[in-house]
Amino acid sequence: MSATLTSPPKIVRRNHVKPREIPGKIAVWTVMIVFAIFSVIPMLWLILAPSKTQRELQQLPPISFGRFQGYVDSWNNLLVFQDGRMLDWIFNSIWYTAVQVSVGCVVAILAGYALAATRVPMRRTLLITTLVAMIVPQVAFVLPLFVQITALGIYDTAWAVILPGTFFPFGVFLSYIYFTSTIPTELYDAAKIDGAGDWGTFFRIALPLSKGLLGMLAFFSFQVNWINFFLPYVVVTSGEVLTLPVGLGILFSSTPALSPQVGANVLPIRAPEIALAGMLIAIPILLVFLASARLLVRGVLAGSVKS
Amino acid sequence: MGAPDITSGAPTVVVTSAKAGIVKLKAGTAARINGILMFLPYFVLLVMFAIIPIVVAFNVSIGPSRLSPDGGLGNYLFVLQDFRFLPAVINVGLFLAIYLPAMLIVVAGLSLLLDTVNMKYTVPIRLAYLVPAGITGSVAILVWYFMLEPSYSPFAALFAEVGWTEGTDIFNTSNLVWIFALMAFFTGAGNWIVIQYGSLQSIPDDVLEAARVDGANAFQMAFQIKLPLIRKYLVYMLILVFAAGLQIFVEPFLISSSVYPGLAKDWSLNQLSYTLAFTGGNLGAATALSMMLMFVMITLALITIYRTDFFDEAVVRAKKGEAK
Numbered sequence: 001m002s003a004t005l006t007s008p009p010k011i012v013r014r015n016h017v018k019p020r021e022i023p024g025k026i027a028v029w030t031v032m033i034v035f036a037i038f039s040v041i042p043m044l045w046l047i048l049a050p051s052k053t054q055r056e057l058q059q060l061p062p063i064s065f066g067r068f069q070g071y072v073d074s075w076n077n078l079l080v081f082q083d084g085r086m087l088d089w090i091f092n093s094i095w096y097t098a099v100q101v102s103v104g105c106v107v108a109i110l111a112g113y114a115l116a117a118t119r120v121p122m123r124r125t126l127l128i129t130t131l132v133a134m135i136v137p138q139v140a141f142v143l144p145l146f147v148q149i150t151a152l153g154i155y156d157t158a159w160a161v162i163l164p165g166t167f168f169p170f171g172v173f174l175s176y177i178y179f180t181s182t183i184p185t186e187l188y189d190a191a192k193i194d195g196a197g198d199w200g201t202f203f204r205i206a207l208p209l210s211k212g213l214l215g216m217l218a219f220f221s222f223q224v225n226w227i228n229f230f231l232p233y234v235v236v237t238s239g240e241v242l243t244l245p246v247g248l249g250i251l252f253s254s255t256p257a258l259s260p261q262v263g264a265n266v267l268p269i270r271a272p273e274i275a276l277a278g279m280l281i282a283i284p285i286l287l288v289f290l291a292s293a294r295l296l297v298r299g300v301l302a303g304s305v306k307s
Numbered sequence: 308m309g310a311p312d313i314t315s316g317a318p319t320v321v322v323t324s325a326k327a328g329i330v331k332l333k334a335g336t337a338a339r340i341n342g343i344l345m346f347l348p349y350f351v352l353l354v355m356f357a358i359i360p361i362v363v364a365f366n367v368s369i370g371p372s373r374l375s376p377d378g379g380l381g382n383y384l385f386v387l388q389d390f391r392f393l394p395a396v397i398n399v400g401l402f403l404a405i406y407l408p409a410m411l412i413v414v415a416g417l418s419l420l421l422d423t424v425n426m427k428y429t430v431p432i433r434l435a436y437l438v439p440a441g442i443t444g445s446v447a448i449l450v451w452y453f454m455l456e457p458s459y460s461p462f463a464a465l466f467a468e469v470g471w472t473e474g475t476d477i478f479n480t481s482n483l484v485w486i487f488a489l490m491a492f493f494t495g496a497g498n499w500i501v502i503q504y505g506s507l508q509s510i511p512d513d514v515l516e517a518a519r520v521d522g523a524n525a526f527q528m529a530f531q532i533k534l535p536l537i538r539k540y541l542v543y544m545l546i547l548v549f550a551a552g553l554q555i556f557v558e559p560f561l562i563s564s565s566v567y568p569g570l571a572k573d574w575s576l577n578q579l580s581y582t583l584a585f586t587g588g589n590l591g592a593a594t595a596l597s598m599m600l601m602f603v604m605i606t607l608a609l610i611t612i613y614r615t616d617f618f619d620e621a622v623v624r625a626k627k628g629e630a631k
Contacts, residue, residue: 024525028420035417036435039497041461042450043438049453062461111349119335120342124622126350131618133357135546135608136601139554143580143597144360147367147590167352198341227444229557230577234585248445252565258452259565271459278449285441289434 046282049275050074057271074276077268081255088240089247090280093226096158096243100165100225105217108168112175113206117188118198127176133169142230149235160235161243165225171217178213179206222288227281244281251277361601364594372591382595386583389592391573398484398574403552405488410548413496415541418503419529426508433504436497443494448561451490478567483574487558491551499544506540507533539617546611550604556581576600 044063052066053073060066078086114120115127141164149160183206191201229245236242242250252258255267257274368382375381386392417436421429442450453459456474457466471477478486510533518532559571560578573579576596584593612618 028423032417032420032424032429032432035413036432039435039439039493042442042454042493045453045461046442046446046450058458062459062463107348107352110345114342114345118342118345119338120346121339126346127622128612129353131612132605132608133353135550135611136604137547137551137554139551139556139577140597140601140604141357141360142577143584143594144364144601145356146584147363147594148356148360151363163352164356167349167356169353169357172349198338198345202345223440227446229444234581245445248449249561249564252445252448252561258449259568271453274449275453278446281444281446282441282450285443286438289437289440 043282043286046275046279050272050279052272054270054272070272071276074272077270077273078277080268081251082239085239086247086277089242089244092158092241093244093281096162096165097222097226099162101218101221103166104168104171104221104225105214107166108171108217108221109175109207109210109214110202111172112177113179113202115172115176116179117185117201117206130169130172130176133167134173138224138228139230142234145231146234156236156238156241158236158241161228161232161241164231165221165228168217168221171221174216174220175210175213178210182213183209219288223285226285244277248274248277248281361598364601365598367590368594368598370591373589375591382591383599385589385592386579386596386599389579391579391582392576392596395573395576395579399553399555399576401484402488402491402555402575403549405484406491406552407545407548409488409492410496410499411541411545413492414499414503414544415534415537417500418507418537419533421500421504422507422533423525423529433501436500438497439493440495440498444557445561447490447494448558448565451486451493452562452566455486474566478562478570480570483559483562483571486562487555490558491555495548495551499548503537503540503544506537510536539615542615543611543617546607546615550607553600553603 041063048063048065049057051068051070052060052064053070056066111130115123115130120126145164149155149164154160154163187205187209188201191205196204227245228243229249232243232246233249236246251269251274255269255274257269257271369378369380371378372382375385421433454462455477457463457472457477458474460466466472466477514536515528515532518528523532554577555575556577559574560581563569563571563574563578571578573582577600580593580596580600583589583596587593612622
């Protein structure tokens with residue numbers, strides 16, 4: 001069985017193009033590429049914006065590069081805001097998310113496996129509760145969570161943001177589906193016949209085959225937690241425990257960047273500076289995707305059980 | 308799973324017919340305990356950060372408050388009669404009426420198009436589609452402000468063609484629903500295209516090969532074979548997108564707190580809930596509104612689970628495992 005597991009998936013595709021198919025192909029590629037260009041323009045603008053000065057942003061073509069010094073200047077100007085508060089926000093966002101992703105994924109993968117391959121009691125009820133929690137968006141929980149967090153006495157602490165973020169029902173469901181369908185159940189049965197227990201089967205069979213799943217879980221958990229705005233906005237208020245996305249919201253309202261009427265003569269924070277702050281939030285999401293993109297491709301298991 | 312039931316960690320290799328019953332029983336208990344241990348951490352989080360908050364918030368919503376000293380449904384009536392409630396319902400309804408069909412058409416269309424091309428050629432395109440996912444939440448407001456403000460926008464020339472030369476030509480009350488729909492669409496569409504493309508990729512090659520051998524052309528393949536096979540994933544997407552859209556908060560909230568102060572004040576239901584709780588100091592009414600939204604969400608979730616076929620397989624499988 002191990003031999004078939006590692007064999008590459010067979011992909012049968014015909015590559016030759018008939019002449020009458022050419023107009024169709026051109027149309028298909030045009031639509032796909034135009035949508036791709038529109039997808040990239042806002043990010044491209046965001047990445048280029050801090051290289052320019054406020055004046056250049058309005059005078060140079062929107063998609064153009066200023067100078068590298070622009071990033072340095074924008075960064076230094078951002079640090080002026082509340083004596084380097086940006087650094088706190090960056091640090092907080094990184095460590096909060098790191099805890100949320102690692103704890104969330106471990107918890108989710110274990111629970112998903114328990115539902116899929118062990119005899120946890122009330123399996124159906126637990127699964128349905130998870131499905132409900134997964135479909136109800138996080139935002140719907142914000143006010144109830146605010147009440148709960150106040151009752152727990154963790155209001156305005158890092159844990160008020162971190163702990164709710166480790167609850168990851170979508171991850172549990174993804175793991176459950178993965179362990180019941182993508183990994184053939186024959187594999188667990190085989191392992192169990194060979195005498196491996198539940199934990200043994202999990203660590204030696206299920207987990208090593210779950211790199212793709214882990215990549216997906218980490219990706220989704222990161223994406224949700226890194227940009228989360230509403231909950232942190234409501235459950236923490238002190239500048240030193242805030243996260244980057246909420247900090248960006250504060251820059252909106254308390255600097256002249258988007259609201260020229262606010263403190264125009266005091267703070268050097270204008271469009272390039274706020275774009276740099278936005279870029280610091282957006283770039284990690286891109287990088288994390290690039291890092292897990294390889295894992296998101298299908299084919300990890302293709303052909304393992306096909307006779 | 309018709310195999311022998313040896314699921315414990317003990318090396319129970321020797322299963323004679325006499326001992327089989329006892330070993331099976333022990334194995335069952337051990338498997339149950341292992342299952343509980345594996346599930347426990349998640350269960351604690353589920354109780355702490357989903358179930359208890361809902362129960363507590365519900366109690367606050369029907370508890371005594373300034374407006375309804377006796378508790379009961381007073382807070383709910385207060386919200387329903389609030390002058391901001393109906394406009395918020397209409398705003399969010401219009402927003403969904405634009406956002407949902409746009410998502411369905413574009414996501415289904417582009418994922419089917421991607422699937423007509425060998426996957427190795429579309430890698431850069433799929434990466435490009437995922438780029439807007441980085442522009443979400445507060446960053447989305449930031450970027451789309453600049454994308455739409457004529458003095459900064461890469462599309463300024465385009466806007467000038469239709470006569471939009473001032474920020475206020477674009478950022479005004481009647482355009483808000485379109486702006487928010489555009490932001491939401493743009494943030495999610497690319498992501499979903501790649502996900503739906505993934506489900507198209509999981510259609511077994513032999514099904515497609517069979518259709519091809521039968522002489523199906525590209526359109527027949529797309530509409531008669533592939534689309535029906537991913538239909539339920541599209542339905543599922545719509546449900547999630549609807550649920551998220553109904554809860555819209557960040558976009559109208561941030562636009563009102565900066566660039567155009569008050570432009571979209573109390574525009575969405577969640578904003579109203581926020582205002583009631585943190586500006587009006589009326590937590591009872593805020594949780595009442597929050598509970599009404601939660602009720603809609605849970606009903607929707609239960610309909611999805613019991614009235615669509617999306618989770619049938621998963622639930623049936625769980626049931627089967629339970630009965631064993």
